[in-house]
Amino acid sequence: MTDKARILVVEDEPEIRRFLETALQAQGYVVESADNGALALKICKGRPPNLLILDLGLPDMDGQDIIASLRDWSQMPVIILSARNQEEEKVQALEKGADDYLTKPFGTAELMARIRVALRHAARRQAAASMSYSYKDLTLDLERRRVLLLGEEVHLTPTEYSLLAALVRKAGQVVTQKELLMEVWGKNAEENDHYLRIYIQRLRQKLTDDPLYPQYIFTEPGIGYRMSEEKEALDG
Amino acid sequence: MRCPLFGFRPILFLPESRLCPLKTVPRKTMPETASNIQTDTGKTTLPGLALSLLAVVICTLAGQQLRGIFSDIDIIMVYLVGAVMVAASLGQRPAVLYSLLSVTAFNYFFVEPLYTFNVYNPSYWLTFAVMLLACLVISTQAARLREQVVLSRRREHGARMLYVLTKDLAETRDRKEMNAALLRCLRSSFLTEAHLWHADDKTTLKDAPPEVSKCFQRNDLVESTARTDGDRYRIYMPLRGLSKSYGVLEVSLPVGTTPQEDQKILLQTQAGLLAGAIERAETADAAERARLAAEREKMHNTLLSSVSHDFRSPLAAIAGAAEALSQSAAPETAEARLLSSIRHEARRLTRIVNNLLDITRIEGGHLRLRxxxxxxxxxxxxxxxxxxxxxxxxxxxxxxxxxxxxxxxxxxxxxxxxxxxxxxxxxxxxxxxxxxxxxxxxxxxxxxxxxxxxxxxxxxxxxxxxxxxxxxxxxxxxxxxxxxxxxxxxxxxxxxxxxxxxxxxxxxxxxxxxxxxxxxxxTPPAEDERKEDERKAAGNDG
CATH class of the missing domain: 3.30.565.10 (Histidine kinase-like ATPase, C-terminal domain)
Known part of the structure; x- marks a missing residue:
């Protein structure tokens, strides 16, 4: 599927656009590009691409507005490009519906990994496939709500399990703190990020994941958490 | 009309600057006015009584001159004129004294037998009674008129002062100039000592007399009466604005005087005007500051984002392109080494740009901790x-x-x-x-x-x-x-x-x-929720 995936690059810097086009074409993607928001939205409406790479700082439109208007009618994966120190913009874009982000400067390997994960999640969403997760020693069966570590069942509390499930459902992609709080604790828990940290800590303990050298749950300070990508995806 | 009676100028003709609504004038500020203004309806002063005695003497001397040319009735008229003058210039009590003295003097100097208090013609008793009554009525009316004039002068002066103060306050946004305007106004209208205590000036408010902080805390007028003879009567008024008080105005009146109700109201109005002016200036300043801050913030952000865009994007392109190229380059070749060098230097430059942006952001006060x-x-x-x-x-x-x-x-x-x-x-x-x-x-x-x-x-x-x-x-x-x-x-x-x-x-x-x-x-939060959670988990497992 990935061989023929069409990717729209929305970036006003010609050098970055050219580099992205070249790098993506080398990986077998079909690339289109736009240097402004209006053109990007027009392309998305005319012939929706499989994935959108969007720079947040465009000359004509705020990247946030593009995401918001896109999400009114499309679930197409969106990866945003932003500079460091723009954590608030990143969080805002993620909460508006962007799937993931990359901080400039980013490496090609990092970019390709993000694209792969985003496309895979999109495909899975369409197929409504039941999901299982497996990476290194950890296996998670979402249908049967079972967590195995080295084949041994790990006993998680309901809260711990729903937290892990929320991370696994977006494995390889960042999940914002707000998203996690909403999903696990419901609407009113937005401000209560202390609980989130405690449960992450306990989850890491139960999965024997060292926060200093994490294998499964990675911290993205100021943004949220990222579950490591599945094994198959890494191989492929 | 060079009559000796007009040797002093009555209050009605006092120049504006010498008009003093309070009873006496502080010796230090305006020494020469003290001799001119010394009477009041409420108080009989010794010079007042002496002057009314002098007036009787003058009228009697004048009567002596007229004697023989004019009748007794005309001499009585001279005394009546004296009554009007005394009442208008000295007030009611000297006028009453004048009335009694003038009747007595008329009897002594002009009624047969002369130079005795005896009266041959009993009809003169009626003359005396009518003369006394006329004197008293005239003097009462004249004294009341004088009071009215003094009061209206004072009110007019107060109104003018308020006008001037309003104008002065409207023309400036500087606190010092505002304070000076108020003090200037107070000094010219009350001839008194005044002091302003500002609430934002913590040290001075701490050193202030207890009444000041009392007044500020109550947000209401506080008066301190004179405890000893040398003490002045002091009034403390809060500078009350819409949202808060800005300080306290302390007014100390000259020794031995007390303020009247209309004067207190005037003082409060003046304090209120100052408070209003301060409030207006603060609001304007705050709005100005907010506008400037917003502008600065906007400029700063524009600069930051343009710098970040202008520097980081090309660097990202260089690093990315070098990385993409090095993937296809054969390892351990000169080409691969050069590409790796490009990549590393581009990243290092990016870190330096990032640091520069960070330090600009921090030093510009744009560091918002999350x-x-x-x-x-x-x-x-x-x-x-x-x-x-x-x-x-x-x-x-x-x-x-x-x-x-x-x-x-x-x-x-x-x-x-x-x-x-x-x-x-x-x-x-x-x-x-x-x-x-x-x-x-x-x-x-x-x-x-x-x-x-x-x-x-x-x-x-x-x-x-x-x-x-x-x-x-x-x-x-x-x-x-x-x-x-x-x-x-x-x-x-x-x-x-x-x-x-x-x-x-x-x-x-x-x-x-x-x-x-x-x-x-x-500190970790209560364990309740966790325990509850564990309990549920145990239930599920069982």
Whole structure:
């Protein structure tokens, strides 16, 4: 599927656009590009691409507005490009519906990994496939709500399990703190990020994941958490 | 009309500047007016009585001159004219005295038998009665008129003062000028001492008399009556604005005087005008400041985003393109080495630009901390992960004390601090140098982060100045940094209320110590929810 995936690059810097086009074409993607928001939205409406790479700082439109208007009618994966120190913009874009982000400067390997994960999640969403997760020693069966570590069942509390499930459902992609709080604790828990940290800590303990050298749950300070990508995806 | 009676000028003809609504004039401020204004309806002064006696004498002398030419009735008219003058200029009591004296003098000097108080013609008793009555009525009316005139003069003067004050206050936004306008107005209208106590001026309000703070706290008029003869009567009025009081106006009246109700109202109006003016000026200032801040913020952000765009985007393109190329280049060739060099230098330049942006942001006051509780280990983990490339030639040992509490911090910024310290260690020590990162809570309850290396250490005497901006020191042929990394560390840690310091270790190498205040340590919340959660889990399993 990935061989023929069409990717729209929305970036006003010609050098970055050219580099992205070249790098993506080398990986077998079909690339289109736009240097402004209006053109990007027009392309998305005319012939929706499989994935959108969007720079947040465009000359004509705020990247946030593009995401918001896109999400009114499309679930197409969106990866945003932003500079460091723009954590608030990143969080805002993620909460508006962007799937993931990359901080400039980013490496090609990092970019390709993000694209792969985003496309895979999109495909899975369409197929409504039941999901299982497996990476290194950890296996998670979402249908049967079972967590195995080295084949041994790990006993998680309901809260711990729903937290892990929320991370696994977006494995390889960042999940914002707000998203996690909403999903696990419901609407009113937005401000209560202390609980989130405690449960992450306990989850890491139960999965024997060292926060200093994490294998499964990675911290993205100021943004949220990222579950490591599945094994198959890494191989492929 | 050069009559001796008009040897002094009555109050009605006083020039404006000498008009004094209070009973007496302070000796110091206007000494010469004191002799001119000394009477009041409410109080009989000795000179007043003496002057009415003098008036009787003058009228009698005048009557003596007229005698023989005019009749007794005309002489009575002279006395009546004297009554009007005395009442108008000296007030009611001297006028009453004048009435009695003039009847007596008329009897003594003009009624047969002369120079006795005896009266041959009994019809003169009626004359005396009518004369006394006429004198009294005339003097009462004249005195009342005088009072009215004084009062209306005072009111007119007050109104003029308010007008002038309003105008002066409207023309300025400077607090000092406003205060001066009020004091000027007070001095010219009340001939009195006044003092302003400003609420924002904490030290002066502390030194102020107790009445001032009492007045300020009650937000109402406070009066202090004279305790001893030398004391002045003082009035304290709050400068009451719409939202708050701005201070206290203290007015001390001249010795021996008390204010009247209309004067108090005038004073309060003046205080209110000043408060209103201060309030207006503050609002205008605040609006101006907010506008400027918004403008500055906008300019700053525009500059920052354009710099970040202009520098970082090309650098990202260079680094990315070099990386993409190096994937297809055969390993260990000159080409691959050059590409790797391009990539690394582009990344280094990016870090410098980032640091420059960081320091601009911090120094411009644009550093907004996003404080959240974090497990210190996860922030350290993030820093290690982000520094992996830089640290690949420096073995890193991490010692995190067990059972550390959560710490409230801006996770990204503290991770950045650690990354900068690790980068600093890796750049200033030869490859292979051991670097150690430690985290603990010390005996004083502070959260401590340490980065140690066993390299050459910091040149003696530079332990402090390495944290200043653009401070670099020579360390052989390794590339120098821009000298911003440690300055950023210091700014970030200081913003958290913590400290950062550097020291050389006795065994060699150096140690950077970051402490965060105990107040940032988070005590774990109640266990209730967790227990509840565990209980549910047990139920599910069973």
């Amino acid at each position: 404080m959240q509780p974090y497990d210190p280990a996860e922030i350290i983990g993030n820093a290690i992960e982000s520094s992996r490339g830089l640290m690949k030639n420096h073995p890193l040992t991490v010692e995190v004390a067990s059972g550390l509490p959560f710490v409230r911090m801006d996770g990204l910024l503290i991770s950045q601090v650690l990354q900068n310290l690790l980068e600093n260690a890796s750049r200033h020590t030869p490859a292979g140098t051991q670097v150690t990162l430690k985290a603990s809570v010390n005996e004083n309850g502070l959260f401590v982060l340490m980065v140690e290396d066993n390299g050459a250490g910091i040149p003696a005497g530079h332990e402090r100045d390495i944290f200043s901006k653009f401070a670099t020191y020579d360390h052989g042929n390794r590339p120098k940094g821009a000298g911003l990394g440690l300055a950023i560390c210091q700014a970030a840690v200081t913003a958290h209320g913590g400290t950062i310091s550097a020291e050389n270790l006795p065994v060699g190498g150096c140690r950077f110590v970051v402490t965060l205040p105990a107040s940032l340590l988070v």
